[in-house]
Amino acid sequence: MPTTPELADRYLMQTGRRLPVTFVRGRGCLLFDDSGREYLDLVAGIAVNLIGHAHPDVVAAVTAQAGALIHTSNLYFTQPQVELAQRLVGLSFPSRVFFCNSGSEANEAAIKIARKWGTRNRDSAFEIITTTGSFHGRTLAAVTAGGQHKYSDPFKPLPEGFVHVAYNDLNAIKEATSARTVAVMLEPVMGEIGVIPAAPGYLAGVRSWCDEHNLLLILDEVQTGLGRTGRWFAHQHHGITPDVMTLAKGLGGGLPIGACLAAPRADVFEPGDHGSTFGGNPLACSAALAVLSVIERDGLVGHAAEMGDVLHEALLDLGAKEVRGLGLMQAFEFDEPRAKAFQQSCLDAGLIVNAVDEHSVRLVPPLIIGNAEIDGAHTTMRGAL
Numbered sequence: 001m002p003t004t005p006e007l008a009d010r011y012l013m014q015t016g017r018r019l020p021v022t023f024v025r026g027r028g029c030l031l032f033d034d035s036g037r038e039y040l041d042l043v044a045g046i047a048v049n050l051i052g053h054a055h056p057d058v059v060a061a062v063t064a065q066a067g068a069l070i071h072t073s074n075l076y077f078t079q080p081q082v083e084l085a086q087r088l089v090g091l092s093f094p095s096r097v098f099f100c101n102s103g104s105e106a107n108e109a110a111i112k113i114a115r116k117w118g119t120r121n122r123d124s125a126f127e128i129i130t131t132t133g134s135f136h137g138r139t140l141a142a143v144t145a146g147g148q149h150k151y152s153d154p155f156k157p158l159p160e161g162f163v164h165v166a167y168n169d170l171n172a173i174k175e176a177t178s179a180r181t182v183a184v185m186l187e188p189v190m191g192e193i194g195v196i197p198a199a200p201g202y203l204a205g206v207r208s209w210c211d212e213h214n215l216l217l218i219l220d221e222v223q224t225g226l227g228r229t230g231r232w233f234a235h236q237h238h239g240i241t242p243d244v245m246t247l248a249k250g251l252g253g254g255l256p257i258g259a260c261l262a263a264p265r266a267d268v269f270e271p272g273d274h275g276s277t278f279g280g281n282p283l284a285c286s287a288a289l290a291v292l293s294v295i296e297r298d299g300l301v302g303h304a305a306e307m308g309d310v311l312h313e314a315l316l317d318l319g320a321k322e323v324r325g326l327g328l329m330q331a332f333e334f335d336e337p338r339a340k341a342f343q344q345s346c347l348d349a350g351l352i353v354n355a356v357d358e359h360s361v362r363l364v365p366p367l368i369i370g371n372a373e374i375d376g377a378h379t380t381m382r383g384a385l
């Protein structure tokens with residue numbers, strides 16, 4: 001009998017490298033493989049399982065909704081979608097919401113909004129300033145917006161209209177701004193490249209620049225949103241609001257859903273401009289409503305801030321070259337190229353961490369993680385070192 005990895009090799013496109021483990025179930029911060037072995041999960045499906053695996057409230061909501069109505073398309077109204085939009089707007093800033101299925105799609109919506117807004121408001125300006133090292137997803141526009149050549153170069157020609165500047169450098173944005181510029185698009189903490197938070201004053205400075213020069217500020221909170229950084233949204237650490245914000249990852253507690261929120265100034269879509277067959281379907285929205293309720297009821301935003309500090313301290317104690325992060329979005333760096341080997345040693349010892357490259361390890365655990373789990377992870381990581 002071929003193993004699951006062998007079958008995957010034969011039948012799945014090889015778009016990425018997987019670790020040699022096949023998971024069959026999860027509960028809270030734990031995952032279990034096909035031999036019944038238990039793992040502590042500090043990656044949470046890449047910052048997705050905000051309230052852990054198989055949370056009873058999500059399971060109940062999804063089960064009830066699946067028995068009632070899974071999908072209708074957006075030709076009609078469904079109540080969970082409207083309720084979810086209302087909840088997200090209430091938690092963030094005055095805006096309206098477009099629902100889709102992923103972070104890339106949410107960013108596509110944001111890019112289209114910027115372009116339409118530019119046509120209307122800035123003499124057809126269309127260029128979006130983004131940052132080197134950023135990650136906005138894998139669609140053609142999203143890889144072009146993202147500032148990492150390895151993800152975009154094989155797919156040339158790329159769509160025009162993106163300019164990349166260094167992160168945390170307000171002057172670089174100022175210098176790159178021209179009559180063609182329509183928006184600045186940023187991650188409040190660059191996640192995929194290895195957790196690089198915005199420096200104090202940077203986002204506030206970009207906000208002021210956008211206001212002074214009539215540009216849109218788009219914040220990609222796909223990874224940082226919904227409590228991950230110790231605030232509902234990472235921009236709330238900086239006392240600003242964006243014109244457009246994108247969400248996905250943790251929103252559905254594991255079900256695929258993305259969202260693009262636009263403030264009144266940027267709310268330019270009209271019927272026919274954009275759409276998604278599955279976007280915001282009742283199943284995904286009912287899961288998301290359950291996730292938001294649990295985060296609120298259990299005070300998980302404050303808990304994430306607190307546990308983020310505990311995790312940060314535990315990582316500092318490992319003696320890594322650099323530890324950086326915000327809330328439960330943390331990373332540390334090795335001098336030597338040993339992050340991948342470290343990831344494998346942790347896996348062998350029953351701990352899931354994410355090596356983003358040969359030098360950096362990213363930890364984005366479920367927000368429900370507690371002191372005991374962080375202690376256990378710390379011991380395992382020490383052993384792996």
Ligand SMILES: Cc1ncc(COP(=O)(O)O)c(C=O)c1O
Binds near residue numbers: 101103105107221
């Ligand atoms: C900041 C950010 N934006 C966008 C995306 C893309 O999201 P998705 O994989 O759901 O398309 C990611 C995924 O890692 C992300 O971290």
